[in-house]
Amino acid sequence: MNCPDKDCRESFIAYYRSLGNQFTEYEFLTTVGKLRGRDFSDEIAKISSGFIKIYNEAYAAEQQGLTEICGVGYRKALEFLIKDYAIKKHPTEKDKIEKKLLAPCIGDYVSDDRIKSVAKRAVWLGNDETHYIRKWEGKNIADLKKLIDLTLHWIEAEVLTESFSDEMPD
Structure with missing residues (x-):
């Protein structure tokens, strides 16, 4: 209450x-x-409000010491971010993107190598949070959050670069 x-x-x-x-x-x-929520840029909010909602729910769980479930929430937030980003880039492929598993979605619909690289690794760590046996023993929630932050950074950089290029053509 x-x-x-x-x-x-x-x-x-x-x-x-x-x-x-x-x-x-x-x-x-x-x-x-x-409980504190995390603020995200307007660019990220325009791409995926679902990501922000889910991320902040996972963050609230983490703040309450619910460390066994917050990783699952971060993994789900990542999926919303990537799929919403892919839909923004490929709106005619929306139905296919929504149904596709996350790793193949990254491979098929993310063209920026930096985003692809960090998002793929975030998926690996996020999947570790949902499975009985961990594949990446030396990594943890903090590493997952860093990879999500890097994914956000590169998506934001791409969106802002495109925006300024459109507003200020050569």
Whole structure:
């Protein structure tokens, strides 16, 4: 729950003990604190609002110490980012892109080698977060987030470069 005071809005958890006959007694209260979301550029927001929503849900899980599930969320966020980016670049292929597995989608619809390189590795680490046996033992959530950040960086750089090239032709 969140505190109803408009100036507070801090998250909290209240614990009650059952007294039987549908009566309960308050036991104690814990606070979770205010969960922070991450801000993303307008360029990324225009490409994939779904990415931002899912990433911030994974980030909230991580802030609450839910480390076994936040990696799955980051992997899902990456898929939304890549597929939305691919659809933006290839709008006539939307149906195919939506149905395609992520790794082949990157191979078929991402032309920038920098984006392709880091996104592919992010998929590898993201998949490790969903499987019983890890393939990349020396890597962790922090590495996955760095690869997602690099993917964001190169996508943003490409979008901004194209924008300025269109606005200021040779």
